[in-house]
Structures are given as structure tokens and as C-alpha cells.
Amino acid sequence: MGCGASAEKYASPGASNEKMKWLHEVEENGLALKDAPTKFRNDKDIVLAALKQKGLSGMALVFASERLKGDRDIVLAAVKQYGKALQFATPDLQNDREIVMTAVLENGIALRFASENIRSDREFLLQAVKATKASWLLNFCPKLKGDEELCNEIDRLAGTGLVFTYYQSYNCSAEMRESFVATGASVPGGPAYQYVMEKLREKTGGTATVWFDEMPVFGFSADNGEWVHPSEECGRDLVPVPPPEGRHPMWNCLVESRSKKVQAEVGSHHPCWCCHWLREVKRRREEGAVICCAVSNIYLPFWVDDYGAGSSELSDAAADKYGLKRESFRNGRPPGWGEGEINIDGKRFSRVAPMHPDTLKPLGEGCRWERQALDGLNFPVYVFFMP
Ligand SMILES: [Zn+2]
Incomplete structure (x- = not known):
């Protein structure tokens, strides 16, 4: 980026030296648009060049003129790069389905900045969840939250x-x-x-x-790593340790506290860290x-x-x-x-x-x-x- 040849790409024929200078500036760093004179912050070539650079340059929309914050090409380029640039677009473009969807695909948080109309639209939300699996987008749609049938459909689309x-x-x-x-x-x-x-x-x-501090607990693997704790209860939590003959390999491990690792004595019982953690996540x-x-x-x-x-x-x-x-x-x-x-x-x-x-x-x-x-x-x- 930032070579002269690409600056020419954005410039209209007969562009002034000053315009070329600003094209180069924003190609180096889109956010340099901040320091451009007012007339160039209202220049579509320059603003578009600023928005198309890598990184967070979509954020540069905040420095564009009011006219260009309402320009569909400009805003689309901005949200493609940086979804949350939607917050700087004019209200009519925050109510534009293609623009909002483009923003949400880039960053789900962008849905916050969509019009109330779009955030109340069941079909739009389902389409967005289908594309992103982000069931949490519902949090930005307060009017749709009580709809149980919709919630079930969202859960289905988000998957596991x-x-x-x-x-x-x-x-x-x-x-x-x-x-x-x-x-x-x-x-x-x-x-x-x-x-x-x-x-x-x-x-x-x-x-x-x-966190069990000094209490020795079972960890996530046993039997020299051959057994790994499943996503369900393992059956060791506070269950007396059986004698070695013929027992399940999950018992063949040390128990560990904050400061030491010890052998689990037959007949003793210990919490299983993994079972407790999984219960906490589910809770x-x-x-x-x-x-x-x-x-x-x-x-x-x-x-x-x-x-x-x-x-x-x-x-x-x-x-x-x-x-x-x-x-x-x-x-x-x-x-x-x-x-x-x-x-x-x-x-x-x-x-x-x-x-x-x-x-x-x-x-x-x-x-x-x-x-x-x-x-x-x-x-x-x-x-x-x-x-
Ligand atoms: Zn367990």
C-alpha cells in the first residue's frame, strides 16, 4: 500500500497536486483524513481511498463530510472494513438492510447502531444469526426478546x-x-x-x-493422558477412589492442589475440578x-x-x-x-x-x-x- 501508482487509481483525471498529496496521505493511513481540509473530507475519491486501507481505516468515516456519511458507496466501503462505522452513517443508511447486514457480518456489535426499524425485524435477525451463528445479536433487538418461538429458532440456527x-x-x-x-x-x-x-x-x-486452593482435586486427564475428561460428569467427583484392580483408567492419576500433587488413596474422595467447572459454565x-x-x-x-x-x-x-x-x-x-x-x-x-x-x-x-x-x-x- 501507499505507492504512487495506486493513488492515481483513486484520482479523477486532472486532479490537483494538493488532492494527490491527500490521496497519498490517506493511503498511508486512512485515519489521516482527520487532518485533511474540509473540501477533501467531502471528496469521494479521497474518502473512498481512506476507507479501503487495511486495519481500522473504516473508522475514518467519522472524519468524512456530512454529505458523504449519507453516500451509499462510501458507507458500504466503510462498514465492509469496519462494521461499527455504521454508527457514523446517516439515519437513512442505518436503516438500509444491505448496509446493516454487511456491517453485522464484519462485527456483530454493529447491530447496536442499526435503525430501530431493522432491530425490530424478525426476518432480518434470523438471516443475521443464520449467517453468523451469533445468537447474542438478539440482545440488540429489545422488541423481539419476548418472542419464544423466535428464540427457539435462533438457538437452532446458532447450533452448538x-x-x-x-x-x-x-x-x-x-x-x-x-x-x-x-x-x-x-x-x-x-x-x-x-x-x-x-x-x-x-x-x-x-x-x-x-478454585479449590489447598484441597487436592482430580484434573482433566488420567492414565498418562490416555483418558481425557468428557463434556459430561465423569463419575469421580467426591466418589471414593476404588482399589486399583480392574478400575476405570480415569482413576489412574494424581490429585493436585495449589501447592502439591499427591497419589489419590484408595477409599479417599476428592472433588473433580472439571465436573465443577462444567457445572459452573452450564449454570x-x-x-x-x-x-x-x-x-x-x-x-x-x-x-x-x-x-x-x-x-x-x-x-x-x-x-x-x-x-x-x-x-x-x-x-x-x-x-x-x-x-x-x-x-x-x-x-x-x-x-x-x-x-x-x-x-x-x-x-x-x-x-x-x-x-x-x-x-x-x-x-x-x-x-x-x-x-
Ligand atoms: Zn469430572
Whole structure:
């Protein structure tokens, strides 16, 4: 981007030097439109060029003239790039079905800024949920909320398991927590974990976690990793440990507390951490919370350097290399999983999980189990790279 040849592409024949200068400026950075003289913020060539750059440049619509905020081509280009730019469009375009749908496909939060007319339209909402599996869009349609038949149809369209629709959005999950009750059910461990938890707890919905402190509990795997806890009750929770002969392999494990790991004595009983966590997730869901899951613990970009925050995606090649279970989900997984970099609203992050300092395995061993368990539940769980 930003080479002279493409500036010519947007310019009308005979464009002035000053216009060419601003075309170059906005090609370098769409948000530079802010500093352009009024006449250029009302120039379709320049505004369109600003909106079509990568990253958050769709946001530049806020700096366009009032006339262009009501121009259909301009607004469509803006919401395609940045759904929430819908908030800067004129009321008639906030009531334009194609524009609103384009915005919602880019970012579901954009539905907030649609006209009341559209937010009261059953068919529009069903179409949007069908395309995104985001049943939570209903939260932006207060007039439709009491309709039980509609709610059932929405649940059916949203399906079950992990949903990756807005996986690459920088702040969709944070904005969900601002807008309605959304609970973070899973976040990778490591040094950034506690900081993410603090951020999630700031809002209603908070986190679904269970904590037993010094009490030894059963974990998510047993029998040297051959047995993995299912999405249902396992049958170990507070059940006396049977004698070794002929017992189920799920009993062949240590129990772990905050500070130690010990052998589970025959006849003793311990809570199962996984059963308690799954009950907590289901209880939150019953109470009406939207359940979310974060694949990285990178809340802000600088956390990568300051707290060693990172991805917990595991590629098949890395899984095989470390003898871990490959990750697969019923709705599939985003392309490039666990490899290279991911582009989140114009910022790039490594998708390769860093080594956890304690386990010496790729970050997120526990949260990878949590993902598999969440994927097996009978409701959708919304997954994001950024917590
Ligand atoms: Zn269990």
C-alpha cells in the first residue's frame, strides 16, 4: 500500500497536486483524513481511498463530510472494513438492510447502531444469526426478546459447539461484556492469566472458574493422558477412589492442589475440578449469560512483551511433536491454526503458542482441554483470539 501508482487509481483525471498529496496521505493511513481540509473530507475519491486501507481505516468515516456519511458507496466501503462505522452513517443508511447486514457480518456489535426499524425485524435477525451463528445479536433487538418461538429458532440456527465467526476481532469479546452478560469460560494460563482474569471480572458476567486452593482435586486427564475428561460428569467427583484392580483408567492419576500433587488413596474422595467447572459454565448459561472462550491471553498488544502473553493455538504438527492431542472442533477451526501470524484488526500476533515456563509444553494445555469440553456442550460458545 501507499505507492504512487495506486493513488492515481483513486484520482479523477486532472486532479490537483494538493488532492494527490491527500490521496497519498490517506493511503498511508486512512485515519489521516482527520487532518485533511474540509473540501477533501467531502471528496469521494479521497474518502473512498481512506476507507479501503487495511486495519481500522473504516473508522475514518467519522472524519468524512456530512454529505458523504449519507453516500451509499462510501458507507458500504466503510462498514465492509469496519462494521461499527455504521454508527457514523446517516439515519437513512442505518436503516438500509444491505448496509446493516454487511456491517453485522464484519462485527456483530454493529447491530447496536442499526435503525430501530431493522432491530425490530424478525426476518432480518434470523438471516443475521443464520449467517453468523451469533445468537447474542438478539440482545440488540429489545422488541423481539419476548418472542419464544423466535428464540427457539435462533438457538437452532446458532447450533452448538465453538463458534469462530468473529475470532479475529480485536475487541468484540470486550464489547460483548460491555453490552450484555457474557462470561469468559476459558483463558490460557501462564503469567498473563491473572491479569486477564482481573479484566474479565470488571464486568457483569465475569468468569466461570472454580478454585479449590489447598484441597487436592482430580484434573482433566488420567492414565498418562490416555483418558481425557468428557463434556459430561465423569463419575469421580467426591466418589471414593476404588482399589486399583480392574478400575476405570480415569482413576489412574494424581490429585493436585495449589501447592502439591499427591497419589489419590484408595477409599479417599476428592472433588473433580472439571465436573465443577462444567457445572459452573452450564449454570451461567442457564442464567442467561453468553459463554465466551479466549484462545490467547493477549488482552493488549504490549502484554506479549510485558507478561509473556501469547496464543494457545496448537497446530497438528506441534501436537504430534509434543505428543499432545490434535485440536478439532465440530464447526471446524480458522485456517492457519497454530501457524505463523494472525492479523487482528491490522495488528499481527504469533499464533504459535510460546513454551509455558512450568510445563515446558506449548502454552494452554488446560485451556485446550477446556476448548474440547466446551465444544461438546449443547449450546454455542463464542471463541475469540483476544480475550
Ligand atoms: Zn469430572
